[in-house]
Amino acid sequence: xxxxxxxxxxxxxxxxxxxxxxxxxxxxxxxxxxxxxxxxxxxxxxxxxxxxxxxxxxxxxxxxxxxxxxxxxxxxxxxxxxxxxxxxxxxxxxxxxxxxxxxxxxxxxxxxxxxxxxxxxxxxxxxxxxxxxxxxxxxxxxxxxxxxxxxxxxxxxxxxxxxxxxxxxxxxxxxxxxxxxxxxxxxxxxxxxxxxxxxxxxxxxxxxxxxxxxxxxxxxxxxxxxxxxxxxxxxxxxxxxxxxxxxxxxxxxxxxxxxxxxxxxxxxxxxxxxxxxxxxxxxxxxxxxxxxxxxxxxxxxxxxxxxxxxxxxxxxxxxxxxxxxxxxxxxxxxxxxxxxxxxxxxxxxxxxxxxxxxxxxxxxxxxxxxxxxxxxxxxxxxxxxxxxxxxxxxxxxxxxxxxxxxxxxxxxxxxxxxxxxxxxxxxxxxxxxxxxxxxxxxxxxxxxxxxxxxxxxxxxxxxxxxxxxxxxxxxxxxxxxxxxxxxxxxxxxxxxxxxxxxxxxxxxxxxxxxxxxxxxxxxxxxxxxxxxxxxxxxxxxxxxxxxxxxxxxxx
Amino acid sequence: xxxxxxxxxxxxxxxxxxxxxxxxxxxxxxxxxxxxxxxxxxxxxxxxxxxxxxxxxxxxxxxxxxxxxxxxxxxxxxxxxxxxxxxxxxxxxxxxxxx
Ligand code: SF4
Numbered sequence: 001x002x003x004x005x006x007x008x009x010x011x012x013x014x015x016x017x018x019x020x021x022x023x024x025x026x027x028x029x030x031x032x033x034x035x036x037x038x039x040x041x042x043x044x045x046x047x048x049x050x051x052x053x054x055x056x057x058x059x060x061x062x063x064x065x066x067x068x069x070x071x072x073x074x075x076x077x078x079x080x081x082x083x084x085x086x087x088x089x090x091x092x093x094x095x096x097x098x099x100x101x102x103x104x105x106x107x108x109x110x111x112x113x114x115x116x117x118x119x120x121x122x123x124x125x126x127x128x129x130x131x132x133x134x135x136x137x138x139x140x141x142x143x144x145x146x147x148x149x150x151x152x153x154x155x156x157x158x159x160x161x162x163x164x165x166x167x168x169x170x171x172x173x174x175x176x177x178x179x180x181x182x183x184x185x186x187x188x189x190x191x192x193x194x195x196x197x198x199x200x201x202x203x204x205x206x207x208x209x210x211x212x213x214x215x216x217x218x219x220x221x222x223x224x225x226x227x228x229x230x231x232x233x234x235x236x237x238x239x240x241x242x243x244x245x246x247x248x249x250x251x252x253x254x255x256x257x258x259x260x261x262x263x264x265x266x267x268x269x270x271x272x273x274x275x276x277x278x279x280x281x282x283x284x285x286x287x288x289x290x291x292x293x294x295x296x297x298x299x300x301x302x303x304x305x306x307x308x309x310x311x312x313x314x315x316x317x318x319x320x321x322x323x324x325x326x327x328x329x330x331x332x333x334x335x336x337x338x339x340x341x342x343x344x345x346x347x348x349x350x351x352x353x354x355x356x357x358x359x360x361x362x363x364x365x366x367x368x369x370x371x372x373x374x375x376x377x378x379x380x381x382x383x384x385x386x387x388x389x390x391x392x393x394x395x396x397x398x399x400x401x402x403x404x405x406x407x408x409x410x411x412x413x414x415x416x417x418x419x420x421x422x423x424x425x426x427x428x429x430x431x432x433x434x435x436x437x438x439x440x441x442x443x444x445x446x447x448x449x450x451x452x453x454x455x456x457x458x459x460x461x462x463x464x465x466x467x468x469x470x471x472x473x474x475x476x477x478x479x480x481x482x483x484x485x486x487x488x489x490x491x492x493x494x495x496x497x498x499x500x501x502x503x504x505x506x507x508x509x510x511x512x513x514x515x516x517x518x519x520x521x522x523x524x525x526x527x528x529x530x531x532x533x534x535x536x537x538x539x540x541x542x543x544x545x546x547x548x549x550x551x552x553x554x555x
Numbered sequence: 556x557x558x559x560x561x562x563x564x565x566x567x568x569x570x571x572x573x574x575x576x577x578x579x580x581x582x583x584x585x586x587x588x589x590x591x592x593x594x595x596x597x598x599x600x601x602x603x604x605x606x607x608x609x610x611x612x613x614x615x616x617x618x619x620x621x622x623x624x625x626x627x628x629x630x631x632x633x634x635x636x637x638x639x640x641x642x643x644x645x646x647x648x649x650x651x652x653x654x
Contacts, residue, residue, distance in 0.1 A: 027570070033615050047615060049640055050650045052573035080649060095649070098571050345646045416636060417644035425639075427646045477634055 001064050001368070002147045002292045004112040011155070012109045015116060019043045020102035027098075044115025045101055048420045054093045054101060055118040056108060060128035060146040060170075061089030061371040061378075065358035068369055070111040072354035078104050083354070085339060085347040087411055087462055088167075089127050089371045090118060094418055116154070121162045123153035123234070129171045129178045130372035133295060134334050134380035136326040139189045140197050142172035144290040145226065151285070152227050159234050163241035164249035166234070167206075176491040179373065181205045181214040182465060184251045185233060192220045199226060203233060203263070204255035207459035211495050212252045215260050217267065225271075228278040232271035236263065296366035296381055302331045303385035316391050318444070319402040324387065333384050335365075336404040337377040337394060342438035346412040346430050347375030356397035364390050373462075374411055376404065407443040407451060407516070408434035411462055415455025415472055416479075422455035424472025424479040424505075429453055432509045437516075446516060449530045450489070465489035467531050468515060469496045470508065481508040485515070485542060486534045499539055500547050511546055518545040561621045563600045564591035564630050565607045566640070567614035575640045575651065576614060578607050584614060586651065588641040589629045593622060 004012070019039070026036040040046075044055040056071070063071075071091055075083050078100045079093045086092055096104060108114055117124060126146045133141040149168060153159065159166070170187040171178040180186025186202035199221045205214025221229055237251045240258070248257075255263050310317045325334040337357055339347050349357075357377050361369045364386040370378035382390055394400035403409045410433060413419065415426030430453055437443050452466030456473075463469030469484035480502040487496030503511045516530075522541055523533045534542075565578035566588075576584040577591035585591065594600040600619050607617035620637045622630035632638040643650020 027612075029612055033611055047568055047573055049636075050574055050643055080647075094644075096573075098573065416639055417646055422636075425645060427644075431646065474636075479635060 001062060002059070002289065008112070009109070012112075012114045012116070013106075015043070015114070016102060016105040016109055019105065023098060023102060038120070041119040042116070043101075043105065044118040045096075045098075046119065046420075048094070048414075048418050049416070049422075050418065051095045052098060052101070053418065054096045054104060054115055055086075056091050056093070056113060056115045057118050057125045058089050058091060058113075058371050059150050060126055060132070060143050061130050061373070062132075062143060063369040063371065064367045065362040065369070067111045067113060068354050068358040068361070070107060070113070072351035072358070074104055074107055075351040075354070077107075082348050082350045084345070084414065085349065085371050085375050085377070087373045087375060087413070087460055088125060089130070089373055090125060091371070092414070094414075119165075120160075121164050121166075122160050123149075123156065123162075123166045123168065126150050126153070127167070127169045127178060127183075127373060129173055129176075130370040130374075130376075130378045131177060131325065131334055131380060132172060132370070133293065133368075134327050134332070135173050135175075135177075136328045137175050138173045138328065139191060140172045141293055141295075142170040142178075142187075142189060144286065144293045145187070145189075145199075145223075146170050147289045147292070148227065148286050149230065151289075152230070159238065162234070162238055163243045164246070164251075166237075166251070168230075174491060176489075176493070177372075179462070179465065179489045179493075181493040182207050182211075182462070182489070183214065185230065186214050187226075190220060196222070198222050201229065201233070204252040204260070206250055206252045207462060207464050208250075209247055209457045209459075210250075210253065210256075211459070211464040212256065213493055213495065214252075215255065217260070217264055224283060225275065228275045229267075229271050231274050231278070232267045235270050235274070236266045240266070296368070298329045298332060298381070299383060300329065300331050301385075303383075306384050306387045309388040313388075315395075315400075315402070316388060319391055319400055320387065322402045322406060322444075323400075323404040327381070331383060331385075333382055333387060335379040335382050335387070335390060336372070337379060337399050338401040338403055338409065339376050339399075340403055340409050340434065341398055341401045342403075342408055342434040343431050344434075345427050346410050349377070353397050353399055356393060356399065360390055360393050374409065376409070403443065405448050405450070407437050407446055407449045409450070410434060411450075411452040411466070413454050413461035415453070415461075419455060419460075421458060422472065423457075423474040424455055424481065426453040426455040426461055426470075426472055429470060429472070429481065429505075429508055433512055436509055436513065442516075442520075445526075446520065447526070447529055449516075451512070452487070462489060463487070464495045465493070466496060467534070468512065470512075473502060475502065479505040481505065481511075483508075483511060483515070483546075485539055486531070488531060497539060500543055500550075514545050515542055518542055560596055561633065562593045562595055562624055562630065563619040564588070564593060564622050565600075565603050565617055566591070566620050566637070567607060567617035570611075570613055570615050573615075578603060578614075578617070582606065584610075586654070588622075588632060588637075591622070591630050593624055593628065593630045594619070 484496030
């Protein structure tokens, strides 16, 4: 884990001190709300439906036990005893009081954390593969690169007022768990023909109002060129991106309107100039950063005790099959801690649960924890021999739901239960779907299925890339839900297709039921996943099942 | 025929707690929507919104919300968003419903 140096620490403390002053000025009336709002947003403080919300950055989703315990402490001391992990690998507190925010930010700074650049038209928290540094399929750990980008982009004088917010995601594996094709810039580590590691740069992806798949801007970028190249991309966007219309200000629109070739030509030109006297972080810094991400000292002694436990305990076996992923080290495994107990709020963890995960990470997990964009927690380095003990602790904390990657492992944004921008609620829909299929005890039979729910077109819940996507809308003063099918967030990226007219709130869960039942009826075998079936048949059988009336009239 | 005016109330968020507040008949603020002053014409609504906008020391982002009046003349949110604001989230017993 990267550890702040004196400069980072000083910078963060100074920002907290400034913001405390700004809060005082707002209260005294020296600052109007119009003046204060951009300042509070720069410090991650939003005003939502029922309260303020503080968004805390978790760079590339990486935490250790000390940080996690501090997040739990903050939840207890200044919030309502829980936190919400988001699709941006951040954590949000839903109930802070304005006058407590300075103390909260200082408590974060105590563990090298902050809420800077979690809002505003700047480069946001860099997200990454939650299995980084552990995945068996990885070319290289992407986190040193993510940290380098974080340092370069934090407080970057030229890029604090971009036309719009800017999101970068990076993966080190060919299996894309970081949704790189749906970011302003997606970075994939690749090897060239000579076997050297470098980057593929994808640009102009995004979800939201105008969903677009990112396009390859550069097939192979040598590692040393990364920052000057990113600077060239940002500079080109900063100069040419539209500022007249908020909805057309993202880089995806610029590239869509002006064409990829034109954008590439401008970027390459800027790159030539920038590269000559690039003054950003040096190779030395990169090497220094890499030291913080050295793999832990793995204990390679293999034990077969856990295999006996697999045989003896079917619940543990089920957990192992769904929530445990292969590690690069055969004596180890990656554990997904589901924050999706059936009926619970996706992504929420109580302070006790946070402490349990911190304790397990410290004792059994080389002190590493990750937050996944799918709103779960990850223990990336657990010895297989310790899996039964870890499982038992998770069971006690209500954290052992064996559903990673299954139907009830739903992404849901806060929606209209919290978010001021929402057009409908997301959380109750997720809760009801999970409960419904838990009662049916069908989800293991259904197999891999990703449902993603957003409470408005901003698409924080990634609905466009859900195998089943659900978008909450306000139709003439009634909550309504639109369904998309066939989306895919992985390297086989696809945007879902709208299946037909939307459903009122009381008919959305039955509609999902219909879709799943249809899939079970038409799949060619138990091995054919939902997505494979959809790709084979297209949307027709699902449409027919969802809208029998219309299909009859049409016939 | 002139379109019938939908009664309105002035609502905002509290500067300190961030929670939902409503402008009352006394020119103060209440956390309970039933205390809000119903406004029965556009002129009245605009005037009271103007009053609220001058109270930046307490109220953030005041705006007009449509209401329906019950048999006692008490205002109730017309739109589901305002209904949620008057209650709190649906996933936990937090916010106003818990007070
Ligand atoms: S998708 Fe919309 S409702 Fe959901 S968190 Fe984002 S802005 Fe809010």
